[in-house]
Amino acid sequence: MIDSILSFCDSVLSNQYWFFIITLLIKLVICFAITIAFIPISVLIERRVASFIQDRVGPNRVGIPATIFKRFGMKADLPFVKALDYFGLPHDGRIANICRYFRLDKDIPLLGLLQPAVDGGKLFLKQDFTPPFVRRFYFWVAPMLVLAPPLMTAAVIPFAGDLETPYGNINMVVANLSIGPLWIFAISSLSVYGLVLAGWSSNSKFPLIGGIRSSAQMISYEISMGLSIIPLLMIYSELNLSNIVQYQADNGWLLLPFWGEGLTVERWVLLIPIVISFIIFLTSVFAETNRTPFDMSECETDLVGGYHTEYSSMKFAQFFMGEYAAMIVGSSLVITLFLGGWSIGFGIDGWLLDNCGNWISTILQLIFYVLKLAAFAFFFVWVRWTVPRFRYDQVMKLGWLVFFELAVINIFITAAILYFIK
């Protein structure tokens, strides 16, 4: 029985078309799961870190209440006391007090991880109110247009190294395009349509201003963003993101050339333009995703709520998710281009591949990629609660008068270094 199933699987996987389809589906699920799962996680990080920075506790009251066990027919007292008795611990000993400090006697807090789940459930249950004065079709289409592009762009980002199986080589990226960054820029700038349509179709003053602001801002920063990665493409001479990450795994991350062939003088001199592009690119990612200090399109002080003022319930949540998804894709792009993507770094990738086998190294790389993403989500939140919002003219000035020129000059600096120092 088992043999026949195995041989069936073997025959299916040996067919290269089936192999392609099955692996693609698995990769799609992983890629989509990372992007979608990171939305609630970054919401949680946002709320927790924001409260820590402001000396507060943050959401810690959502948990499985311990009284629920009693409700389901447990006659004895709370499971906390029972658990203490089971391990033979005194009721007011040190360990019991530590558990009380984390409120384990009241509920099972799960580190506040239930908070985003409850938030999502709340948004589903809220009334979905469409005001009578809006342009209904565009009003309904806009949130989808905001959410879809970031999810589409996540397809080209590699999330682990290649996996070699007896049936063939699996490239851990959903769409192994040879125009990776260009695809991302092309698609992610589409989300500006969503914002503009939301602002316009709301048929209300402040959403309109918010939408127009966001379109102006996103288009301005698109330019410096595109120009700032040209030096990188000159260094990599490659547009395929998988190959870019592989290059970094072998030769040192672009910002940390500490191993492989990264120890040459050229790479160290090249750090100057790379750091400049890094700063420009990072700032532009902030501006592209409408995060503070660049959230001109939704700054409460002058625009009520920005382009999503008239939205409620799940439609509002889609804007919210779109913002976070864009943030995740943006940070994964920064990681991929500058900080080595999935590679663990310091030559560990090669060592793992030689000593621990392909599967383990691939899984470790996936874990490391997710950790890097989490660190970047933290960084986004950290910056948000540190830097005050820019004035609108300052945003435009920074984009057009500083970053644009700097990015252009940076291209020439890189070209000169690449030409003269060899």
Add this chain to the structure above:
Amino acid sequence: MAFKTIKRPKISIGERFYLKALLGGLVITMKHLVLSIIGKSRSKKELGGSGIGVTMQYPEYRWDKHLPEYYRGYPVLVKGEDGRERCVSCQLCEFICPARAITIKPGEVPADSQWNKVEKAPVEFEIDMLRCIYCGMCQEACPEQAIFMSQGYLLTPTDKKAGVHNKAKLYELGGTKQGLVNKWNAYK
């Protein structure tokens, strides 16, 4: 009026780059984050913080000990040292109450009572705690030192009826108060 012209500070090139200020800000927020996670936030002790940050975890820890003397909790009726109910149902508090939360039904003190000199006492005294705004005007208006704002704040009525405090409940909450002026004592 004389006024002083203040010179705009000159911004050096380093400050114009904004990077130093940015990094400084990031360091400050990181410091706050680390301190609140390890539970050593500034002025945590004064604010009675418990655990992370300066936040007091309310139902487990309470502010009661730190309440100032002038704190206005819910209003209560009190009895004097002699056990007499001090309210004479003059209805001043009822009239001054801006939220119209107080309803008094005045009655007479029975002739055979020790305190028949007082003549009046409330038959029913109701404060609708769903209307009360805790302003303390009843306490100010009262000529008899009968109604006081207590330090209590924990009221959780389960329905509208439970939100109305009647006379018995008010006396139960208020209890006896020491050291009040005794002006209805019999002539000795």
